[in-house]
Amino acid sequence: MVFIRPSTVPYPTVWHRFTVRRNGTTASLRVQDLTEDKFDAALALLSEHFTRDEPPCKYIGINNYPTAVAELENLWRKTINDKLSLVCVEDKDDGSSVLVGVNVLTVVCKEDKEEPFKSEDKVWAKLFGAVDLVARSVDLFEHYGVDKYLTAYGLVVVPEWRGCNIGKEILRARVPLCKALGIKVTATVFTAAASQAVAKKAGFADLFEITYEELAQKGFVFPGVEEDTKSSKLMALVID
Template identity: 70%
Template sequence: MVFLRPTNMAYPAIWRRFTVRRDGVTTLLRIQDLTEDLRGAALALMEKYFMSDEPPCKFIGIHNHPRAVAELKSLWSKSVKDNLSLVCVKDNDDSDPTVVGVNVLTVVSKADKEEVFQSDDKVWSMLFGAVDLVARSVNIFEKYDVDKYLTAYGLVVDPEWRGLNIGKELLETRIPLCRAIGVKVTATVFTAGASQAVAKKAGFEVLFEITYEELAKKGFVFPGIEKDTKSSKLMALMID
C-alpha cells in the first residue's frame, strides 16, 4: 500500500525559516513542501548538480548514459508526487522564489509489495543496485519496531549556497515532517563523505557502512571514487 500524506495535514506547509550570511549579505530562507509549481526548478537543480556531484553518479559518468539519466529523473519525478519532498527557497519573493536546495523524500511501508531491484541497463543497475544493497543491509522495520519510515532519493544544495548549513537544515526539517505524518524513523543511504558529515551533525547514526572497494568486489564499480569518498553508509535518525 502506497503511503499517502494525511488529508488533515496542511499543504503546502512552511516548516522552518532561518537566515544565512553570504558575501556580507544576510538572506532569509525557508524550507517548505515541494509544491508542483517549484518541481521544475527543483528537479532541474537535482539533475544539474546531484548528477555531477554525487560520487557514484560523478565517477560512473552518468551524463554519458542517457538511459541511466532518464531512470534517475523518473525516480525523482515519481517520488515528488508523494508531496513529502522538501525545498529550500529564498523567503523574500513569493512570486518567484529562488530554489537553493532540495531533498527528494518518500515513505517506505512494511506493507509495500516487496520487489527485487533489477534493470537491463548496466549503468543504472550499478548506481541504484549499490544503493539498494546498502539500504537492505539493515531491516529498519525490525530494528526500530516500526511499520514505515521516511527515506530519500537525493539531497542537493546549489553550489553558490553551500557552506551555509542548508543541507543540515533540510535534514533536520525531516523531524517535524516525520512527526506530522506519524513516522518515527528516517533512514537514508548517504553515498558522499560530505553528506555523511552533515547527517552526523544532524543527529543521524550509522547503521551500516561498506567501502567502495568492497562494493567493487560485489560488482558495483565506480572508477576513482575512493579519491572522493571511501564508503557508503546507511544512516538513521529516530524521531522522539
Template identity: 75%
Template sequence: MVYTRPASVPYPTVWKRFTVRKGGVTSLLRIQDLTEDMHEPALKLMAKYFTRDEPPCKYIGIQNHPVALSELEKLWRNTIKDNLSLVCIKDTDDESPVIVGVNVLTVVCKEDKDVPFQTEDKVWAKLFGAVDLVSRSVNIFERYGVDKYLTAYGLVVEPQWRGCGIGKEILEARIPLCKSLGVKVTATVFTAGASQAVAKKAGFIDLFEITYEELAKKGFIFPGVEKDTKSSKLMALSIE
C-alpha cells in the same frame, strides 16, 4: 500499501525558517513542501548538480549515459508526486522563488510489496543497485519497531549556497515533517563523505557502512570514487 500523505497535514507547509550569512549579506530562507509549481526547476537543479557531484554518479559519468540518467530522473519525478519532498527557498514574497536546495523524499511502509530491483541497463544497475544493497543491509522496521519510515532519493544544495549549513537544515526539517506524518524514523543511504558528515551533525547515526572497495568486489564499480569518499553508509535518525 502505497503511503498517502494524510489530509490532516496541511499542504503546503513551511517546516523551518532560518538565516544564513554569505558574502556579508544575511538571507532569510525557508524549507517547505515541494509544490507542483516548483517541480520542474527543482528537478532541473537535481539533474544538473546531483548527477555532477554525487560520487557514484560523478565517477560513473551518468551524464554520459542517457538511459541511466532517464531512469534517475524518472525516479525523482515519480517520487515527488507523493507530496513529501522538501525544497529550500529564499523567504521572500517573489512570485518566482529562488530554489536553494531540494530533498526528494518518500515514506516506505512495511506492507509495501517488496519488488527486487531489476534493470537491463548496466550503468543504472550499478548506481541504483549499490544504493539498494546498502538500504537493505538493515531491516529498519525490525530495528526500530516501526511500520513505516521516511527515506530519500537525493539531496542537493545549489553550489553558490554551499558552506552555509543548508544541507543540515534540510535534514533537520525532516523532524517536524515526520512528527506531522506520524513517522518515527528517517533512514537514508548517504553515498558521500560530505553528506555523511552533515547527517551526523543533524543527529543521524550509522547503521551500516561498506567501502567502495568492497562494493567493487560485488560488481558495483565506480572508478576513482575513493578520491572523494571511502564508503557508502545507511544512516538513521529516530524522531522523538
C-alpha cells in the same frame, strides 16, 4: 500499501525557517513542501547538480549515459508526485524567492510489496543497485519496531549556497515533517563523505557502512570514487 499523505497534514506547509550569513549579509530561508509549481525547477536542479556531483554518479559518468539519466529522472519525477519532498527557498526582500536546495523524499511501509531491484540498463543497475544493497543492509522495521519510515532519493544544494549548512537545515526539517506524518524514524543512504558529515551534524547515526572497495568486489565499480569518499553509509535519525 502505498503511503498517502494524510489529508490532515496541510499542503503545502513550511516546516522550518532559518537564517544564514552569506556574502556579508543575512539571508532568510525556509524549508517547505515541494509544490507543483516548483517541480520542473527542482528536477532541473537535481539533473544538473546531483548527476554531476554525487560521487557514484560522477565517477561512473552517468551524464554520458542518457538512458541511465532518464531512469534516475523518472525515479525523481515519480517520487515527488507523492507530495512528501522538500525544497529550501530563499525569501528575497522584493517578495521573490530563489530555490537553493531539494530533498526527494518518500515513505517506505512494512506492508509494501517488495520486489528485488532489476534493470536492463547496466549503468542504472549499478548505481541504484549499490544504494539498494546498502539500504537493505539493516531491517529498519525490526531494528526500530516501526511499520514505516521516511527515506530519500537525493539531496542537493546549488553550488553557490554550499558551505552555509543548507543541507543540515534541510535534514532537520524532516523532524517536524515526520511528526506531522506520524513517523518515528527517517533513514537514508548517504553516498558522499560530505553528505555523511552533514547528516551527522543533523543528528543522524551510522547504521551500516561499506567501503567502495568492498562494493567493487560485489560488482558495483565506480572508478576513482575513493578520491571523494571511502564508503557508503546507511544513517538514521529517530524522531522523539
